[in-house]
Amino acid sequence: MRNSSFFKLYVAFSIVYLAILVSGYERFDLFLKPILIPIIGFGAYFYRKFPTQNTLLIALVFSWIGDVILLFTELGEIYFILGLVSFLTAHIIYCVLFNKQNRIRKKQNKPFFIFGSVLIAIYLIGMVSFLMPYLGELQIPVSVYASVISIMLLFAFNGFLVWEKPGNGLVFLGALLFVISDSILAVNKFYAPIPKSSFFIMLTYLLAQYLIVVGILKLNPKKIQQPV
Numbered sequence: 001m002r003n004s005s006f007f008k009l010y011v012a013f014s015i016v017y018l019a020i021l022v023s024g025y026e027r028f029d030l031f032l033k034p035i036l037i038p039i040i041g042f043g044a045y046f047y048r049k050f051p052t053q054n055t056l057l058i059a060l061v062f063s064w065i066g067d068v069i070l071l072f073t074e075l076g077e078i079y080f081i082l083g084l085v086s087f088l089t090a091h092i093i094y095c096v097l098f099n100k101q102n103r104i105r106k107k108q109n110k111p112f113f114i115f116g117s118v119l120i121a122i123y124l125i126g127m128v129s130f131l132m133p134y135l136g137e138l139q140i141p142v143s144v145y146a147s148v149i150s151i152m153l154l155f156a157f158n159g160f161l162v163w164e165k166p167g168n169g170l171v172f173l174g175a176l177l178f179v180i181s182d183s184i185l186a187v188n189k190f191y192a193p194i195p196k197s198s199f200f201i202m203l204t205y206l207l208a209q210y211l212i213v214v215g216i217l218k219l220n221p222k223k224i225q226q227p228v
Contacts, residue, residue: 170215
């Protein structure tokens with residue numbers, strides 16, 4: 001993969017950041033968190049041009065905006081809502097991105113797709129129902145967000161069934177980790193504090209972004225020119 005140094009740098013900075021979080025020095029968020037997504041964004045930007053490159057970059061930009069805004073949630077609930085809106089936008093763009101990827105199979109395995117869709121629906125209904133009594137005025141925003149991220153996971157699952165390997169598996173696993181990260185965040189914020197929650201939220205989130213980006217790049221390899 002071209003410009004792999006950006007991805008190695010992302011992994012290195014992520015490890016340092018996670019080590020700091022697990023050590024309890026969460027105040028360093030302000031300095032380290034805002035630089036992580038731009039690093040992997042540069043890796044995607046300097047990769048060779050492909051049709052959905054700009055869509056991927058826009059999704060990363062909104063993810064980065066969400067990261068920065070959520071650093072200030074202690075100053076007021078409005079920052080959490082704005083961060084939610086930013087990530088909501090990122091997930092919608094990821095849906096568009098996944099829908100635009102090339103398929104190697106025109107038809108997916110319908111029984112398997114239906115089974116996966118039912119599991120995703122069960123997660124959505126279960127999570128929203130579980131959190132609903134604790135959401136207060138955020139019932140509608142959180143419900144909308146949970147619905148959109150579930151749809152994003154569904155798009156990734158559909159891609160898993162019709163895209164080329166190994167990109168299909170990487171993107172789907174990344175989307176799944178994104179859902180897990182947001183689920184940990186929601187339970188920690190609205191239901192009960194989770195020990196080392198920041199570490200687990202960021203571990204799954206950083207892995208999710210990495211796998212989605214790398215997966216999309218692998219779905220758009222350099223075409224081999226046929227001899228004339």
